[in-house]
Amino acid sequence: MKKILVIDDEPGLREMVHAVLTRRGFAVIEAxxxxxxxxxxxQQQPDLILCDINMQHMNGYLTLAALREDPATAAIPFILMTGYADPAGMRYGMELGADDYLPKPFTPEQLHAAVEARLRKAQQIREAAERKLADLRDSISLALPHELRTPLNGILAYGELLSSEAASLQPEEVAEMGQVIAESGRRLMRLVENFLIYAQLELLGTDTERAAALRQKRTEQAHLIVETRAREVANQFGRLEDLRLELQPGVVPMAEEYVARMVEELVGNAFKFSKKGTEVTVRLESTAQGCWLRVKDQGCGMTAEQLSRIGAYVQFNRKVREQQGLGLGLTICRRLAEVHGGALTVESEPGVGTTVSVQWPTSEAATHSQPL
Incomplete structure (x- = not known):
């Protein structure tokens, strides 16, 4: 049984609302x-609150503000009731977090319709959040054990062979094992680095001083960094011949290490999700409005639903397509762009390919932007 809290200083109205909602099967409490x-x-954690605006001691706006500031009550659907539903007052209530307005006087049918609509909307939001949580849980449970164990297995297995069979191994065998250990170590380091960068970027949202200091960094010869990192990634995938570079000199309002990381993640994804022999284009261009980095592939692409779900620890089709990483790369790039006053957008079509675009504003705009 859904619980409704009615807050109103008119006993007659509370009695009417109580009678109507009780007949409809709701449990009603009054204040x-x-x-x-x-x-x-x-105390009661109701499923919905109906609250009058004009009350003594603490009006509806103050009541709403107090409830929205408390994490325990912030998400409870809230309907303001008023006989003076002027546009300015309605806008102010919505800014405070009201979910709906119910003008007085109202009929029992209007009351019931408003309550049902808000409860239905709240249920939809809960179900969507539960689906996202379930997807996140599945992604982590699939990705994390695999990503930790795979490089560790390579390191441990070949390390044990080297320590126990060193006398019988040929130099080329030792070199091959050493290469596997080094590659496994790099993969594990990349995993740890991505996790740490993601955590640091999330913390920047509450540290304005650090965010401001970060935005003071500049990469003057950005095209050289982009070219070097893009070629390195292409070489790792054995696809130098598939790489197309269209780079203009430009200044990026971001530290060199973060520019390099962004190129590694975006170009790596482009090669990872496209076939050998198809072109991957990396373009850097400067305009009066700022600097653009675009990475375009001709790979598998993503659906509109997948694009809407891009986030940390989210991977798509992992059960049917081998992937490496925790799905942090694109999220890290997006947060890096946002923290530096820019934006990242993704355009994709299944079977056609994906284009990821990062825009940084001019140096002056980036300096005065606010952290997200």
């Missing part, structure tokens, strides 16, 4: 003012 309403909401 005569905002102070008691806030206390009841925290």
């Amino acid at each position: 005569p003012d905002g102070r008691e309403g806030v206390a009841l909401a925290r």
Whole structure:
């Protein structure tokens, strides 16, 4: 049974709302003012709150603000009731976090319709959040054990062979084992580095001083960094002949190490999700509005639904397509762009390919931008 909290200083209206909703199968609790309403909401955790605006001691706006500031009650659907539904007041209520307005006087049918609509919307939001959580849990459970064990297995297995069979191994065999150990170590290091970078970028949202200091960094010869890193990644995939570079000199308002990381992630994804023999284009261009980096492939592409779900620890079709990493790469690039006042966009079509574009603003705009 859904629980509804009614906050109103008019006993007659509370009685009417109580009678209508009770007949509809709801459990109703009442509060005569905002102070008691806030206390009841925290204690009872209702499924929805109906609250009058004009009340003594604590009006509806203050009641709403208090509830939205408390994590325990912030997500409870909230409907403001008023006989003076002026546009300015409605806008102010929505800015505070109201979900709907119910103008007085209202009929029992209008009351019930408003309550049902808000509860239905809240249920949809909960179900969507639960689906995302389930997808995230599945992604982590699939990716994390594999990503940790695969490089560790290579390191441990060949390390044990080298220590126990060193006398019988040929030099070329030792070299081959050493190469596998080195590659496994690099893969594990990349995994740890991505996790640490992601954690640091998330913390920047609450550290304005560090974010401002980060935006002071510049990469003057960005085209040289992009070219070097893009060629290195292409070489790792054995696809130098598939790489096409279209680079203009430009200044990127980002530290060199982050520019390099962004190129590694975007170009690596382009090669990872496209076939050998298909072109991967890396373009860097400068305009009066800022600097652009675009990476375009002719790979498998993504659906609109997959594009909407891009995020940390999210990978697509991992059960049917071998992948490396935790799905952090694209999210790291997006957060790097945002922290530096820019933006990252993705355009993709299944079977056609994907284009990832990063735009940095001019140096002055980046300096005065705010962290997200």
